Structure formats: C-alpha cells, structure tokens
Amino acid sequence: MKKTRDKIIIGVTVFFVSFMMVTNIRNTELDYDFIRLETVEAFNVEISGIKKEIGALEEHIEQKKYQIEEYQEAVQDGTLEEILAAEVQKLKMNSHLTALKGPGITVTLEDSDRELEEGEDPNNLIIHDLDVLNILNDLRRAGAEALAINGQRVTSQTQIQCQGATITVNDVTYGQPFIIEAIGNPDTLNAAINAPTSYSYILREFYELPVGSKSSDEILINAFDREPALNYIEIQEGD
Amino acid sequence: MRDLKSKVILGVLSMVVVFTLSVQFQTIRDTTGGELLSTQRSQALAIELRNLQEERDQLTNELTDLENRLQEYEQTDADENLIIQNLRRDLQRYQLISGHVSGQGPGIIITIDSQGDEGDFLLYNYDILLALANNLNAAGAEAIEINGERYTALTEIYYGSNSIHINDRPINPPFEIKAVGHGDTLEAALNIRYGIIWEIRQFRGVNVEITKEDSIFIERAQDITEFKYAEPVTETN
Numbered sequence A: 001m002k003k004t005r006d007k008i009i010i011g012v013t014v015f016f017v018s019f020m021m022v023t024n025i026r027n028t029e030l031d032y033d034f035i036r037l038e039t040v041e042a043f044n045v046e047i048s049g050i051k052k053e054i055g056a057l058e059e060h061i062e063q064k065k066y067q068i069e070e071y072q073e074a075v076q077d078g079t080l081e082e083i084l085a086a087e088v089q090k091l092k093m094n095s096h097l098t099a100l101k102g103p104g105i106t107v108t109l110e111d112s113d114r115e116l117e118e119g120e121d122p123n124n125l126i127i128h129d130l131d132v133l134n135i136l137n138d139l140r141r142a143g144a145e146a147l148a149i150n151g152q153r154v155t156s157q158t159q160i161q162c163q164g165a166t167i168t169v170n171d172v173t174y175g176q177p178f179i180i181e182a183i184g185n186p187d188t189l190n191a192a193i194n195a196p197t198s199y200s201y202i203l204r205e206f207y208e209l210p211v212g213s214k215s216s217d218e219i220l221i222n223a224f225d226r227e228p229a230l231n232y233i234e235i236q237e238g239d
Numbered sequence B: 001m002r003d004l005k006s007k008v009i010l011g012v013l014s015m016v017v018v019f020t021l022s023v024q025f026q027t028i029r030d031t032t033g034g035e036l037l038s039t040q041r042s043q044a045l046a047i048e049l050r051n052l053q054e055e056r057d058q059l060t061n062e063l064t065d066l067e068n069r070l071q072e073y074e075q076t077d078a079d080e081n082l083i084i085q086n087l088r089r090d091l092q093r094y095q096l097i098s099g100h101v102s103g104q105g106p107g108i109i110i111t112i113d114s115q116g117d118e119g120d121f122l123l124y125n126y127d128i129l130l131a132l133a134n135n136l137n138a139a140g141a142e143a144i145e146i147n148g149e150r151y152t153a154l155t156e157i158y159y160g161s162n163s164i165h166i167n168d169r170p171i172n173p174p175f176e177i178k179a180v181g182h183g184d185t186l187e188a189a190l191n192i193r194y195g196i197i198w199e200i201r202q203f204r205g206v207n208v209e210i211t212k213e214d215s216i217f218i219e220r221a222q223d224i225t226e227f228k229y230a231e232p233v234t235e236t237n
Helices: A002-027 A037-077 A080-094 A129-141 A186-194 A199-205 B002-031 B039-074 B082-098 B127-138 B183-190 B196-204
Strands: A100-109 A146-149 A160-163 A166-169 A172-174 A178-183 A211-221 B103-113 B143-146 B157-160 B163-166 B169-171 B175-180 B207-218
Touching: A002 B002, A037 A080, A037 B039, A037 B169, A080 B082, A100 A129, A100 A186, A129 A146, A129 A160, A129 A178, A129 A186, A129 A199, A129 B127, A129 B157, A146 A211, A178 A211, A186 A199, A186 A211, A199 A211, B039 B082, B103 B183, B127 B143, B127 B157, B127 B175, B127 B183, B127 B196, B143 B207, B175 B207, B183 B207, B196 B207
Parallel strands: none
Antiparallel strands: A100 A178, A100 A211, A146 A178, A160 A166, A166 A172, B103 B175, B103 B207, B143 B175, B157 B163, B163 B169
C-alpha cells in the first residue's frame, strides 16, 4: 500500500515538473531556427540604406515642389528668364565648369628621396595612381566641394596617370611636386590627410613618402577648361 | 522517518529543478531582449524592409510626377524668345554633364562576381573601383554608374558595416559597372594585359565579365551638391 502510494506521489510530482518545464519552454517561443547574426546585420544595413534613400527622395520632392511654384509665379510675373538662369548657374557649378574659391586645403605629394632598405621594392619610393586616387577619395569623404590637381579641375570624366616623376591629369602632364587642392571645411579636410585612419597617414608613416598639407582661408580652383565629352551619351529620362 | 526524509528531499529537489529552469528561461528572455534570435525577429525585419521599400517606391513615383510637371516649364517652346531657348538648352547640357539627369548610349557593362571562400574580395579592396573608374575615364568613358550610383566628380567610396558605400549609400555584390562611350575602346582598355581586370582575374580568381552594348541606361545622380564653402569667382572678387 505504502509503496504504491509513494509511486503515485512520485509520478504526480514528476508530471508537474515536466508540465512546468514544457510550459516555460513554450513561453519562450520554441520556434527558433537560430538566425545568423550576419543576416540580421544585413537586414539592418539594407533598412538603414532605404531610410537614407527615402530621406533623399523627400528632400528632392520638396525641392521640385518649390521649383514648380517658382516657375508658376515666374510665368505669371514674366520672370521665367531669371529663374532659368539661376537654375543654369547652379547646374553649371555642379558640372565643375565654374571657377570657385573658398576655405580648404592644399596637399603636396612627392616621390621619396630616401635610401632603399635592403630587399625593398623600389616601387615603395614613388607615387602611384592609387595613391592619388585614394587621397582624392579621402578628401571627398571629408566633404570636398571642388578638387584640382596641379590646377586641373577634377570632373566626373577626369583620369589621372602617374608615370615616374610626372602626373597626367585631364591629358595634361605636370612634374613634381603634385599639388592637390580642395575647397571645403578646413578642419575635416585636414583630418582626411592627417588622421591615423587616413590613407596619407600610411604613405607618410609607413612608406615615408613626403605628404604635406596646409589649410587655407582662400583656395582658388579653376573651372574645367575644356568642353566635356558628350559624343556618346544623351539624355534619357528614366522611370 | 526515512520515508518522510526521502519524500521531502525529492520534493525540494523537484522545486529546485523547476526554479532553476524558470530562472534559466527568464535569463534567456532578458538577454535577448524579449525575443530570441528567431525567425520571428527576421520576419519582423523583413516586414519593416518591405514597408520601407513600398514607401520608397511611392515617393519615387511622386518625384517622377513632379519632374514631369517641371519639364513642361523647362522644355523648349518655339514661340519663346531666343534667350530663353538658349537657357533651356544650357540647362539640359549642364544636367547631363553634372549627372543630374539619366542618360543612355553605347558602351560596356562590367559584372564582377567577387565572392570567394574568404568573403568578398572587392569589399576589402574597394579602391579597385576607384582604379576602374579612372581607367574607364582614361578610355573615354562619358558617364559611369556602379550598382545604380552615378559616378560624379565628388563620388566617394568607402567600406563600412559589411558593405561598400558609394555616394554614402550601401551597395552589395555582385557589382555591375556601366560605362557609356566607344564600346571597342573601353573593352580593349579594360582587357589589357597586366591591367586591373587582368590582375584580379589572374591572382584573385575573381570572375569578371565585360559585355559591349548598343544602348546602356545610366542612372542620374541622386544628390545635388550644396556649396557651403565654395562660391563662384566673379570679376569683382
């Protein structure tokens, strides 16, 4: 009798324990295939990307609405010409066909004249295309509004080529030192050339190439001095 | 006595087991913020993403409508005086040069599939894209677009959060680079021995395809530069 009663008690206790366990597990959602952290990360990156797009779109929409209003008024007032002229001016600036001035930075680059270490690649002593391209990229990241190399305006069609002691920009060749100018916030531009995270830092500290920089209150950058090539491309409105 | 003792022990042990388990599950709940990294969470994210995409598409449509209306004001009208006609023509030309209108023309499309065993090669070597754009321009490219982003004079490329960012927006592999210009020249320039494409094919096993096309559509640039530091040089200053 006693033995059976004990067994029943044990059985009931075990039942309750199992019941509690199952209930607890249920409450924390057994539906888990563990998702890799990378997938969640990928989602977050996309989501933040789209949010930025939405932000930009909203800005554009505001701008266009404003422009339409202006045009409507202008047509009534008869000042369409002025509005168009202002718009033309703005886009001309964005086309890098206008000479600009403002605060910014001047960067100078030269090949190194130090001695080669034993077994060192002589390429380490000279400036390469990618060096200039990376420095331009760093300056753009820091908000540069206009860029020039040895006086040549950088446009979307600009190409550079470093050949030993010379650099060819927009098909014009210059000797050393290579001088890169940028208009923008002098402090952020300065950081783009001198911070430990910058490309120039590596050139200076690791390869010991002379990279100099100087902030300025007034940098003058020429307009691109030729007609941009438009022989193959034409306007095509998208959807 | 012995019987009672064993039952008490059993009872206490069971309670300890139940208690420990409850605490355990509670801890898991707390550390993962109420949800495990479960399919539920990723579903929620997928829904959010879809909603945002819909919003984005709606806004894009609205923008297109506004642009069409704007075009009516900007398009040339034969009756108008010559000054305005010239202004309109200049407007179009600068829109094209600055990249603020989409365009089309013959050229090439480069597709780079850089996903390898050690992750995506191009992500960690994004300056290859800088060199590519440079080479394309050297071969006479008139407009370049990378994964929907127009390449302009102020386009910046950097790596962050497991993505490449162009014009401050994330893009992901595979990479498709379009360039409008003389197709044969562009193709030849890219396929040159010891060039960038040659190098990444040879040494990195990256798959690169270059195709010539008669008509390639190039997206317009999404951002118009606001000049906060630069101002035009006029005769008086």
